Amino acid sequence: MREIRPIVALDFPSFEDVKAFLALFPEEEKLYVKIGMELYYAAGPEIVRYVKSQGHSVFLDLKLHDIPNTVKSAMKVLSNLGVDMTNVHAAGGVEMMKAAREGLGQGPKLIAVTQLTSTSEEQMKDFQNIQTSLAESVVHYAKKTAEAGLDGVVCSAHEVEAIKSATNSDFVCLTPGIRPAGSAIGDQKRVMTPSDARQIGSDYIVVGRPITQAENPVEAYRQIKADWNA
Numbered sequence: 001m002r003e004i005r006p007i008v009a010l011d012f013p014s015f016e017d018v019k020a021f022l023a024l025f026p027e028e029e030k031l032y033v034k035i036g037m038e039l040y041y042a043a044g045p046e047i048v049r050y051v052k053s054q055g056h057s058v059f060l061d062l063k064l065h066d067i068p069n070t071v072k073s074a075m076k077v078l079s080n081l082g083v084d085m086t087n088v089h090a091a092g093g094v095e096m097m098k099a100a101r102e103g104l105g106q107g108p109k110l111i112a113v114t115q116l117t118s119t120s121e122e123q124m125k126d127f128q129n130i131q132t133s134l135a136e137s138v139v140h141y142a143k144k145t146a147e148a149g150l151d152g153v154v155c156s157a158h159e160v161e162a163i164k165s166a167t168n169s170d171f172v173c174l175t176p177g178i179r180p181a182g183s184a185i186g187d188q189k190r191v192m193t194p195s196d197a198r199q200i201g202s203d204y205i206v207v208g209r210p211i212t213q214a215e216n217p218v219e220a221y222r223q224i225k226a227d228w229n230a
């Protein structure tokens with residue numbers, strides 16, 4: 001179930017930046033990339049079509065959260081774009097997640113965000129009025145995600161063990177916040193190296209700036225890929 005390629009977060013502001021970045025790689029090297037809100041809202045669905053036409057795989061990270069019918073219709077559109085994986089907020093509920101799956105169909109992977117990693121336990125208790133620990137809330141949402149028939153969740157690498165033991169070992173854990181040993185952490189708080197993420201059972205890792213901002217992005221990508229597969 002583990003994806004061999006690290007997913008590269010294409011956190012670029014424009015189509016041109018993406019084209020220039022992808023052009024650094026040899027034509028036969030096919031990547032798995034993450035397209036997030038900034039790029040999608042700037043460049044539109046055309047960016048997904050372009051990246052797919054180049055033979056790369058796409059995780060479209062739009063974190064849908066709306067009434068079930070709207071999410072189902074939106075997912076149909078994303079399915080027609082040929083995305084390989086996309087996501088919703090688990091907080092939208094089991095009915096919404098089931099509707100998302102119906103709209104997307106069975107081909108692409110569908111995962112959910114539990115608690116955003118930018119949410120602290122204090123904020124969760126105060127603002128969302130959820131009076132458990134953050135870790136319990138994450139596991140609760142993961143169990144509901146599995147119940148809705150989704151493939152897995154986006155989570156911190158530190159949460160993988162608890163999530164897999166509360167669901168099952170095939171339940172996908174996709175983990176951002178990955179940093180090669182010795183590289184800049186940036187605004188991430190709790191990071192893990194690719195090889196440690198592998199050890200604890202991550203199925204997919206998402207890596208952005210350590211690759212996109214590297215002096216030699218291709219070399220950085222290959223090193224991270226090698227560490228992930230070591």
Ligand code: C5P
Nearest residue numbers: 009011036117176177206207208209210
């Ligand atoms: O540059 P960096 O490796 O930190 O990029 C990580 C990517 O994963 C970014 O696109 C970020 O928005 C995303 N992400 C994250 N933490 C989450 C969910 C998504 O870092 N909990």
